[in-house]
Amino acid sequence: MPGYGVRVRGVYATALAVLFRERGFELADVSDVLKSRLGIEGSGRAPEVTVKSLDDSPDEVLVLGYPWEAGVEAERAILEAVGYASVVRGRLGLYTVVDAVSLGGCRLRLPGGVEGRLDARECPPEGVVVRGTVVREAVEPGGEVVVRGDVRLVGPHVVVSAPGRGVSFSEHLRREEERAPLLAAILGRVDVNEVHVHFRSAARLADPEAVAVEALELARRAVQLHREGPGGGEAIVTRGEYVSIIYLPRPAKEELDRLRASVSPTVEGHHSLKAGGREESMMVDVLEEALAGGACTPRAGRVLEASLARRLQGRRVMVDHRRPDRSVTRLGPFTVSRVEASGGRVEVVLERVFTAPGVLDGLGVEKKPGDRAVTRLSTDSWIVLHEYVSSDGRPLGFYANVNTPPEVSSRGFRYLDLYVDVVKRPGEPPRIVDAEELEEARSRGLITEGLYERALREAERAAGILEGLP
Incomplete structure (x- = not known):
């Protein structure tokens, strides 16, 4: 592979610099901070590739490459390193x-x-x-x-x-x-x-x-x-510039945490917290100053995440339900009724009371004003479980959404939806639904092969969980 020059900027710059250096790229137009962290001067050449986090969507990175092959190689290096990610690619390229x-x-x-x-x-x-x-x-x-x-x-x-x-x-x-x-x-x-x-x-x-x-x-x-x-x-x-946008869900960020920790003090959950918002980013900076001085351990990042979740208890929040095609549905508002944290894992129960009639998606069951949804999510689980209950306490059904493990911020929760879901109506066996949408995402190259295979396994696991429910 040619030693393309790559410029990195934004939330993931340090981790990506380590990644690209390990994979034979040459770091170009290197910032002073990166020079200090990596102990390098960096190349004075013009970069063939720029990779930077998006200001308005810091869970994503933009890849721009010229020549075209440089962008392809840089994107491939990222996807191979993180394993789980989604990507939307330009069809023709800028300046083509x-x-x-x-x-x-x-x-x-x-x-x-x-x-x-x-x-x-x-x-x-x-x-x-x-x-x-x-x-x-x-x-x-x-x-x-x-x-x-x-x-x-x-x-x-x-x-x-x-x-x-x-x-x-x-x-x-x-x-x-x-x-x-x-x-x-x-x-x-x-x-x-x-x-x-x-x-x-x-x-x-x-x-x-x-x-x-x-x-x-x-x-x-x-x-x-x-x-x-x-x-x-x-x-x-x-042919002009190659362009793609990669979404980095929680597991991908954890791999980037590992890469960053090899050159700089890094708390667990660094990139997830940094991408969550300005407040979280500032708190991470404070923790990593303490970590560098020996005043805390990397585990402090998980403590911060748990603290953010506990501060949401009793509040009304939204859940960002993002899909691999970059569309986003904001679910809610939910009321955070319970938060439990232990062993680096945060478990949350959300509740919502319906105010308008309609039909529960996937279940085909009528919902009425006063019916409730109880949603359970965990930061180490690929399944978000929705339980629907009538206003008089009758079970209406279960809906298991397959997605990447949720991330916590001061505003609520976010994850990458993987299309495939599992539904169960009262007295009936569970059914896997929307598997064709997952297949389409795979055929369009929107998700990595690892993410596709994990989604199928998690759908089967969700079906097993629902099998034992009424």
Whole structure:
């Protein structure tokens, strides 16, 4: 495997740096904190891959790679290391130049059977072939691929667009002393009245002359591809950046805890707690200062988790029911009726009283106002058990949801749903349901093989548990 350069940022940076170094990648654009922790200087090269946690969804990491194979290899390294994870991949890649067929109304038929939208003031007639660049990938639930009608070519240090005009800089290139040499190097060599040059953050790591050579080469190619125009049908003209988003459930975070602990004091549950919110993150920092000074043990992280759960008792909370396709359903509100913690495990009982009539999903049983749901979850269990009871105390049925072990935060609980569930109506045997959705997630590459196999085992275990219930 080529020694691709990888830049890591965010909640998982230290653990990922250890992971990538163990797997033959070269760490690039290394932060001062990481240099100190790992005892390295890091490479001054531009990274081929960037891996960073998402600010608005810190349970996930974004993988961006150019060339394409670099992103594929980095993603594979993460998934192999953590074992249990879900992943949503871009179909075409950012800055991929495509020929696409108009479907009318600015809708496009793109290569590989993908549909997308042309971002343009005027829509071409149906059947016309257009050339453009992918500027947005469909990695959000219900998201769409968006194409703009220019040619944008990406390199390690610049993105060049044709037609275009002028220059722009990454927000990370703030200082004039960084910008001025780059601008001076391309003026007079690249016609910025014909193309637009955007300097990426990695440009600050490179010799301005080398950046200018890259910009000139990309400009010539971009102008050529734009003038050439589209071919006769859908095609990938040039491949851009690989993009994927990996969700890291509790077991994956625990593996990353182990990697981080090899180079820095780390409490148990570090990444789960850090991803839970600002308050939890600050408390973890305090505990790890104490750990470094010998004032506590790594087990203090589990104590913090139990404390967070106990603070929820009596409160109304929501449960984030996240699926591998990145869709999220917020279940609740529940009232936390009981919290018990021992041996590093937290067990919670949630209760909810229904206020509207309807039908209990999966069971096909009518629910009425005043009926109750009692939900039991444990931080070491892959099963969340819902018991439904009528207002007069009659059992209505059980629903066992198969998911990754729940995580605790000051706001409630979260887990990754694995689609397959087990239901039991009173007096009937349990039934495994929605197994086809799990199979589909596997066939689409949304979950790792390890997660697929574990879900099947847990469904069988849940059926055994429900077998002994009335």
